[in-house]
Amino acid sequence: MIRSVPYTGSEKDSLYVALDRHRDVVLWKLDGLGDEALRRPATPSGTNLLGLVKHLATVEYGWFCTPFGRESEPFWFDTETEDMTVGPDESTADILAFYARARVAADRAVHETGLDETGTAWDGRVVSMRWVLIHMIEETARHAGHVDIVRELIDGATGDHREISRE
Numbered sequence: 001m002i003r004s005v006p007y008t009g010s011e012k013d014s015l016y017v018a019l020d021r022h023r024d025v026v027l028w029k030l031d032g033l034g035d036e037a038l039r040r041p042a043t044p045s046g047t048n049l050l051g052l053v054k055h056l057a058t059v060e061y062g063w064f065c066t067p068f069g070r071e072s073e074p075f076w077f078d079t080e081t082e083d084m085t086v087g088p089d090e091s092t093a094d095i096l097a098f099y100a101r102a103r104v105a106a107d108r109a110v111h112e113t114g115l116d117e118t119g120t121a122w123d124g125r126v127v128s129m130r131w132v133l134i135h136m137i138e139e140t141a142r143h144a145g146h147v148d149i150v151r152e153l154i155d156g157a158t159g160d161h162r163e164i165s166r167e
Contacts, residue, residue: 004021005018011130016110022140023056023140025160026052026056026143029151030053030096033151033155037049038050042150042153042154046084048086049154050086051084052146052147054083054095055084057099059083061105064109064110064136065105065109066121072105113129119132
């Protein structure tokens, strides 16, 4: 079960849980699908479920780790042209593990960096951890919506969240 955003939590906890809820939805929407369905292009541009997960892993590293001098793993693909595509040599397990590692690295950066601490983004902008959390909520929610639509096109499954825990 996913957690709900705390009604009286700290700003950082609220932002983090809001992000984590959408991350969990992305993975939930993959449940029960085989490799062929996860790779099936659903749009003329080729958007597919695994490609969206690969992209989200890339941006987790790119926004949470790199700007704040955190360790990131070397990418085996061109992040400008291949972060939303999945090659035949990239397994479902590899992409899901990549996303899991990216989330762990990003979580560490979030928990160890203050909201007002700043870093330098890939394009030279100075960004705060607060801004990055807000941006990644937007990014992940946007792509969670894409994942939801692609899943519905594959097998008709709909829904936006698993049952919410009221912890």
